[in-house]
Amino acid sequence: MITRDGDKGKMLTRRAMMLAGGELFLSSVLLGRMYYLQVLESDRYKTLAEENRISTRLLAPPRGLIFDRFGVAMAQNNQNFRVLVISEQTEGNLNATLEALNKILPLTESEIQRIRKDVRRSRDFTPVTIRENLTWEQMAAIQLNAPDLPGIIIDEGLSRFYPFNEAAAHVVGYVGAVSEEEIASGNPLLKLPGFRVGKSGIELEYNTALCGKEGAQRVEVNAVGRVIREIERDEGVPGAVLPLTIDMRLQKVVYEKMKKESGAAVLLDIYTGEVLALVSTPSFDPNKFNRGLSNKEWETISTNKKNPLLNKALGGLYSPGSTFKMIVALAALEAGVIRPDTKIFCGGHIMMGSHRFHCWKPDGHGNVDLKEALMHSCDIYFYEVARRTGIDKIAAMAKRFGFGMPTGINLPGERSGLMPTRRWKEVILGEQWLQGDTYNAGIGQGYVLTTPIQLAVMAAALANDGYKVKPTILVPKNRDTTVCLGEDLNISKTYLQLMREGMFNVVNAPKGTAKTARVNVNGKLIAGKTGTTQVKRISMKEREEGLRRQDELPWEERNHALFVAFGPTDNPRYALSVVIEHGGGGATTAAPIARAIMEAVLTLDPASESPGTLKKNTPMEGI
């Protein structure tokens, strides 16, 4: 027995040793694994732990402000009060809190449903927006009742505000919610809820600079995403402040004069190309776009046949009509087909083969020279001059003045217009150029299409002795207003002087066509040229029955009314173009508006004021 028990004991001892060895081996496996995880792989796991712990949140910098040339805010950021609810702080009763809030700030049933849905979807410590854009009174009422509203908080944000509403809408443009395509561009800021981007005007053109550079907040979060504390914060770079060349005083005058019409007006500094006012009517309230339009509002705007969303100053195409006659005259003088004193007889109409071309004055103007032809805007004279010059030379001169191509203004939505040539007609329309086409081009009709800003640039070039300026709407860095920034068109100063005299007579001569535009501000006068373009062809029958008065026609059939002007005539500084769609006649509709605008600009004379009056505006690098 004892021996056998002894064997049993020896076996136990031996096996226990083996077991201990095995346990030691397994323990060394554990030690090896600890070494692997905590030494060899430690850096990787440290990174992963940091990724767990740290969450980076983007901070949207405030959008850059937009000022006019004298520092008047055209786009600003207003404080926006929002009311939010944090469900975990509602003492377990969201409904009671909402009911209490409802007594102070009436909520609609659909709002309550949306809030409930949002609360269900988000973590209970995440604030859910109840309503934005609270009035001061609503905000104060909620704060006063705060003890009865557990979980309700008031939050302050910034929202874009355009103090001039419709008046500068096409210049500043507006901001709106980010679209799907814009998100695809990859800018992380665009994914922030409630972030706004420029949709038109300056807001669109300089969107990147206005947005600024995103800031970031690094916070420590726990496993369910609750923020425990802030680790660091980078506020980013606020959006650039943009000083515009616009003079809001003039902009308002122009808008007030234009708002009842459908059309556009552009007021330029003839030496710098700075846009002092740029208006397109009818306009829209950009604040409504920022807030978000209701379906009904959108419908009203988008179906309006006067097209409020189109910036007609840059994107509206119009036949220049008689405002084009200076171009034809310059082309003819340069070609040598006429001299300033060449007289041409106007009998009211001219025959071209079997076709009859009429002057606007059925009785005709008799024998007229160039200055008289401009003053009376005689069509027969220019038919003949155009015939002698030929379309190629007219088109060449027009192109020197910038017609048929964008002016390059730093605003979106500009169109080129059209300056027809033989080649253009053959290639695009597949038709032969006809003599009649040249006649029509001679009085700025037919295929010729221009934008109001091109007309303003033309008027500026006539006024500044032949320099084509590039219009700009942003005050450049190191602005020098003493140098003409235009491109020399190499046109005889004598001829240009002749044009200016002709335009002076249009306004100031007793028989001028645009006496309605006459201005006298302390002896400062203006010069100009009217234009009236047919929208509908006048048939022979109508002509025989006697022309109907424009205001008896339906709006869509009335003539477009145009006027280009510059002033003061002794030492020009400002150029203007006005286009009134279906306004009836240049002299009757466009000229009085131009008169009011020129009167204002000559009175205020913004260009004479030092450009250094810009306050707190620091243009950003690279603009």
Place this chain on the structure above:
Amino acid sequence: MITSDFSPFRLRDPNLTLKERFLNLSWCYIFLIFLVAASGFVVLYAAANGNWEPWASRQFYRFWMGCAVLFVVAMIDLRFWLKYAYIFYIGAVALLFFVEYFGHDAMGAQRWLNLGFIRIQPSELMKIALILALSRYFHGSSLQEMMSMSAIVIPSFMVLIPVALVLKQPDLGTAVLMGAGSLTLFFLVGVQMWKFAALGVAGLISIPIAWRFLHDYQKERVFTFLDPERDPLGKGYHILQSKITLGSGGVFGKGFLQGTQSRLNFLPEKHTDFIFTVLAEEFGLIGSVSLLLLYLALIFYGYVIAFRSTSFFGRLLALGLTTNLFLYVFINIAMVMGLLPVVGVPLPMISYGGTVMLTLMFSFGLIECVNVNRDVQIGRRGAYDD
């Protein structure tokens, strides 16, 4: 005969007085137990972000309750435990049956028995009862008997019945612990190696069959173990975060109460099965190795006590319980380090949990009991039959 120079002749007399028993306790062993328990309080304090509530304080009271259990168990005559080993075994099996039908549902598994003032987990008691019963059985067998085929049949059933019941609960962790612990006992008493090899082969063959009986969540755990990153936010979240927590501790750790993973709750079950990672994150490799060495010291001391004992029952009991402790430690740490599937085995003395603490202290009490009665001779036939 194994005799010790340090043991006076008097100690061979089984009828020791209470004072003699008390003086015979291994205070070194108790000191090691206190060290492990103390580190447990510290880690639970850290797991609660520097609060005694809710875990550390309760664990502290339970530890003192456990100390009382330890001393009572150690003071009882070793022959008492031999005599009533089968009774405990039958009682524990009965309790397991009982919870199967009247138990409380916790985490989708029926594991609790509510006695009104305390909720106990019979499966924890079962581990000790099984080791006691097997020790008694093998104590009574000769080496020849143990090496014969027929003698393994009865102890095999003694193992299979509770393992099957625990698996049915289902508690894979406990089943693995009981199965592995019992196999070690079979190994210790001299069952031939080829039988283990045969069991291994049979096991491999039966894996596909056993697979069909596993619960879905148990299958998921195996999948997750094989590839934790296949679903980092779902099933693999535990093990991935566990490894991040461990690894990010580095050599020196992030510092006491500075563990970001535990403080910010990235770690699920951080106070129970994954408590080791809290320690490893805040005290680094130094902390985790120190704790492992502390456990190994406790286990080593278990071996010392076993070899000091002159009775086969005492030796086997001490070895079995020590192995049980080792398995707890190994499976838990291997599990949190991604070496084994997550099977729900706590880290002894440190994971928060009452029943585990009490049964561990019970088993330490039995080991101390073996130490107290190290020179007591116990006959083959049992307790008082010499």
